[in-house]
Amino acid sequence: MTQKELNLRQRWIELLKDYDVIINFHPGKENVVDDALSHKTFAALRALYARLSMSRDGTLLAELKPKTTLLDRIKDLQNKDDKCLKMIVQVEKEGNNDFEVKLDGHLYYRGSLVIPNNEELKKDLLT
Incomplete structure (x- = not known):
């Protein structure tokens, strides 16, 4: 002491x-x-x-610390990713058999959620 x-x-x-x-x-x-x-x-x-x-x-x-849900982050990053934005515009204008934008606002490819090319998001998903 x-x-x-x-x-x-x-x-x-x-x-x-x-x-x-x-x-x-x-x-x-x-x-x-x-x-x-x-x-x-x-x-x-x-x-x-x-x-x-x-x-x-x-x-x-x-x-x-509060964090947004992964789905919210994916949707936000889809709206910032150039490739995702191009596909969203194409689906809305012309339609596409492989891609679709569902009611939740997320971009899907053949029924699977499209993950934008973001290293931090990929790391969080794998974790």
Whole structure:
């Protein structure tokens, strides 16, 4: 308690000492379930577009940021992509057997949603 600067483990101890908890340590392979559960929690937070950070006093902060849905992003990017715009205009003017614009406003190719050529969108879809 007299040490001026604490390492990460000491910060956690300092944080947890105020709570009435029992911490059980399971060494090695016994800890597989606990590890998997903790990874699921952080994966779920990432899926919610949470930004995690640790403050100077050792507290963990989670900041949730609202994101548009993927369908909204795809529609917005379709309306900005030159190739998609050309196909939308062609479908509306002349019609096309392969492409169609459905009631939701999205461009489809043979029943499948057209994904605009946008690297960030592709990365998010694959993630």
